[in-house]
Amino acid sequence: MITIRNLSKKYGEQVVLDEFSHEFGSCGITCLLGASGSGKSTLLNLLAGFDREYSGDIIVAGQKLSALSAEALADYRKHTIGFIFQEYHLLTGYTVLENILLAADLACSEKEKNKEWALTLLRRLGIEDKANEKTENLSGGQKQRVAIARALVGDPKLILADEPTGALDRKTANEIMLILSEIAKERPVVIITHDHKICDYADEIISIEDGKCKIWKASENNSDAAHIQKCSPDNALVSMPKRAWHNFRVHFKRFLGISLAVTIAVCAVLMSFSSQNIIEEKISSFEEKNTAFAWGQVPLEEGTSSEDVLSLLARSEQVQQYYSQYQVPECDITFEQQTVSIPTKQFGSIAAESMNIGTMPQEGEIAITPSLAKQFATDIRTLIGKEVTFICGPFSKNLRISGIYNGSFDDYYLDAETEQLLYRTLQNEESPISVAYQVIGFHEVLEVETQLKEQGLTPVTASEQVASLEETFTQLQTLFMIVSGFIVVIALSICVMLLLKTTRMRAAEMGLLMALGYQRGQIQQMLLCESLFLSALSAMTTVLVSLLLTALSEILPIHIAPIQFVLSMCGTVLLVWITTAVSNVKLLKTDPAKVLRQ
Numbered sequence: 001m002i003t004i005r006n007l008s009k010k011y012g013e014q015v016v017l018d019e020f021s022h023e024f025g026s027c028g029i030t031c032l033l034g035a036s037g038s039g040k041s042t043l044l045n046l047l048a049g050f051d052r053e054y055s056g057d058i059i060v061a062g063q064k065l066s067a068l069s070a071e072a073l074a075d076y077r078k079h080t081i082g083f084i085f086q087e088y089h090l091l092t093g094y095t096v097l098e099n100i101l102l103a104a105d106l107a108c109s110e111k112e113k114n115k116e117w118a119l120t121l122l123r124r125l126g127i128e129d130k131a132n133e134k135t136e137n138l139s140g141g142q143k144q145r146v147a148i149a150r151a152l153v154g155d156p157k158l159i160l161a162d163e164p165t166g167a168l169d170r171k172t173a174n175e176i177m178l179i180l181s182e183i184a185k186e187r188p189v190v191i192i193t194h195d196h197k198i199c200d201y202a203d204e205i206i207s208i209e210d211g212k213c214k215i216w217k218a219s220e221n222n223s224d225a226a227h228i229q230k231c232s233p234d235n236a237l238v239s240m241p242k243r244a245w246h247n248f249r250v251h252f253k254r255f256l257g258i259s260l261a262v263t264i265a266v267c268a269v270l271m272s273f274s275s276q277n278i279i280e281e282k283i284s285s286f287e288e289k290n291t292a293f294a295w296g297q298v299p300l301e302e303g304t305s306s307e308d309v310l311s312l313l314a315r316s317e318q319v320q321q322y323y324s325q326y327q328v329p330e331c332d333i334t335f336e337q338q339t340v341s342i343p344t345k346q347f348g349s350i351a352a353e354s355m356n357i358g359t360m361p362q363e364g365e366i367a368i369t370p371s372l373a374k375q376f377a378t379d380i381r382t383l384i385g386k387e388v389t390f391i392c393g394p395f396s397k398n399l400r401i402s403g404i405y406n407g408s409f410d411d412y413y414l415d416a417e418t419e420q421l422l423y424r425t426l427q428n429e430e431s432p433i434s435v436a437y438q439v440i441g442f443h444e445v446l447e448v449e450t451q452l453k454e455q456g457l458t459p460v461t462a463s464e465q466v467a468s469l470e471e472t473f474t475q476l477q478t479l480f481m482i483v484s485g486f487i488v489v490i491a492l493s494i495c496v497m498l499l500l501k502t503t504r505m506r507a508a509e510m511g512l513l514m515a516l517g518y519q520r521g522q523i524q525q526m527l528l529c530e531s532l533f534l535s536a537l538s539a540m541t542t543v544l545v546s547l548l549l550t551a552l553s554e555i556l557p558i559h560i561a562p563i564q565f566v567l568s569m570c571g572t573v574l575l576v577w578i579t580t581a582v583s584n585v586k587l588l589k590t591d592p593a594k595v596l597r598q
């Protein structure tokens with residue numbers, strides 16, 4: 001059944017097994033004894049085909065292990081070997097029957113027959129009533145019985161058991177050994193143990209010391225016992241997507257936790273973009289309402305010609321309009337039946353004025369001072385939007401009151417177009433007294449002011465207010481970015497922690513699947529399907545949270561553009577794929593021998 005010829009195994013310079021040769025019987029219990037670190041697990045791993053770096057030959061059931069490909073080795077574990085571990089390695093969240101069928105369905109495609117056979121084994125092991133119980137609810141002895149049933153269900157030719165009674169009390173250990181003795185009547189059972197009492201059940205004992213193996217009890221039972229084939233092995237197609245779906249349901253809480261963490265991270269980025277949107281919207285609405293901030297005025301002092309200033313402004317790309325300003329003769333403003341005369345005046349810089357109510361005048365509008373407004377109405381607020389008639393010599397126009405600005409005497413401001421039309425109508429022959437200009441956006445005010453100052457001019461602008469406003473906006477944006485970044489870091493850390501924990505927890509599960517004979521390709525397919533389900537769940541949670549945020553946009557400073565919505569979905573899926581890919585690659589590299597010993 002098992003032939004070992006001149007087997008030597010080294011780790012670096014350390015010789016763990018030295019020229020070991022032995023012929024195992026076709027049935028009976030073989031105990032591997034030896035001090036800790038003597039090489040018992042190494043020998044078991046070599047028999048299981050986990051470790052292929054050795055010299056010599058291992059031939060099990062006619063198969064030379066060193067000649068088998070990775071796929072053939074998985075098949076070898078599936079059909080030839082049954083594993084029993086000290087720590088049972090049952091999947092939590094799964095029932096007893098599901099744990100057993102995990103191995104059975106891989107070996108044989110007849111589902112009903114597999115179930116019947118699993119129940120027969122459970123009956124034989126005295127725990128049939130626990131078939132639908134979750135494994136975490138079982139006692140140690142019951143768990144080990146389930147592990148034995150799982151090892152037997154594929155009807156393996158050889159059972160390898162790593163300290164199967166190590167975690168059990170004496171009475172339960174004896175019960176398990178009686179079961180293993182029963183099993184050993186049909187096939188060889190190789191058991192690692194530290195417990196000499198267990199050796200009472202052994203047909204032979206191999207003790208390992210300093211790399212040398214000694215046989216203490218020769219196997220007397222080498223005859224081929226009747227080998228009952230419970231299930232005809234075939235290349236059963238286990239549905240890995242189905243298994244992934246099952247796993248997904250079992251680990252749903254953990255997956256949901258990861259999804260929520262990813263969603264929070266993505267939504268934090270979304271909120272940061274959205275806050276950027278809001279701030280930009282606020283800035284442009286501020287610009288729309290406070291058009292005066294985009295204006296400047298250059299008083300023409302002696303020696304400064306308006307042509308020079310105009311040509312200077314014409315060369316600046318930041319300036320969108322400019323014109324010369326002249327003295328304005330006395331004019332009349334009429335509201336309903338009330339007319340007020342305003343003496344000769346010259347327009348100052350509109351940027352230097354501050355609004356009391358409403359806004360500075362846009363096309364076809366006029367802004368007036370409170371003292372002028374009070375002559376038209378007791379409640380000056382009611383005047384906003386009302387029409388007045390403005391008459392100045394031959395110039396006459398109906399204008400809407402856009403706002404009331406803070407001025408101490410009767411005065412007014414016209415919009416730039418009306419003001420220029422007034423100068424053209426009056427056909428002023430005097431020289432201009434100032435030049436007014438408007439920059440494209442109020443951020444440009446400072447730059448144009450600097451350009452003019454460099455030419456020795458003294459423009460009047462609202463540059464100080466603009467600078468302090470810009471600083472406030474920048475600080476607000478930075479604050480939003482920092483808070484969002486902070487949330488992203490925390491959410492991503494939670495996500496990575498959960499994934500690392502899941503990866504660590506699932507390493508034993510992957511090792512078990514490999515030990516049961518699942519191919520790496522099958523496990524990879526299962527993990528990919530799980531990532532797919534996790535992505536779908538994360539995308540769903542992101543949609544839900546985004547919709548919730550949109551619904552809360554009335555009370556929260558959030559405005560999510562459709563493109564940002566789509567990007568957040570894609571971001572979620574991408575993030576899940578990246579993180580799970582890292583975790584999956586790690587899981588696929590699992591060394592079954594190592595994790596199952598932990």
Ligand SMILES: Nc1ncnc2c1ncn2[C@@H]1O[C@H](COP(=O)(O)OP(=O)(O)OP(=O)(O)O)[C@@H](O)[C@H]1O
Pocket residue numbers: 011016034035036037038039040041042043
């Ligand atoms: N992957 C490895 N790399 C290097 N050395 C290893 C490796 N695995 C095992 N060893 C070494 O080989 C020797 C035998 O280890 P093995 O695990 O087979 O001992 P053991 O008899 O099963 O011990 P225990 O009863 O404590 O489990 C030990 O000295 C161990 O440190």
